[in-house]
Amino acid sequence: MILDISKILLTKGEEVPFYFEEELCFDNFNGQRELCFNKPAKFSGTIENVSGILYMSGKLEASVDLKCDRCGQNIENEYMFLVEEAFSSTEAVDDEEIRHIKGKQVDLSPILREAMLMQLPTKILCDNDCKGLCDCCGANLNNESCECNTEKINPAFASLKNLKFD
């Protein structure tokens, strides 16, 4: 996904909209070897030239399959990510928040990837009540029960078992 900034670079004070709808894949994403969007990724927003610094603000709509952290099942999710980024083509700007760019094109893929990694929930679950996999046999406890001892109780909570609620 390439953003052409040749025009906006020349027009200070201008703000122009952009819209992309493209196939998008990331390598090595969040523990997955490859993450490809289920539908073309939609990325839309505006880019503004403020005294030579380009401010991009957009939103990325992504439909992706991510693995449940508990049971490993693939789950399709629709996400919306906000992406804000500032660019400058002059070396003189020394600000960590501002990405230095060479040339007239910006590859948006690494920027989108970063935004997604920052904004994804820390735990991805197929369901809040996902029972996960059995520690001993690996059975997916959402679909089947296994013969292993399921009465194992975390010692920290063992005493709670005898509590009575009136």
Ligand SMILES: [Zn+2]
């Ligand atoms: Zn799950």
Ligand SMILES: [Zn+2]
């Ligand atoms: Zn088991």
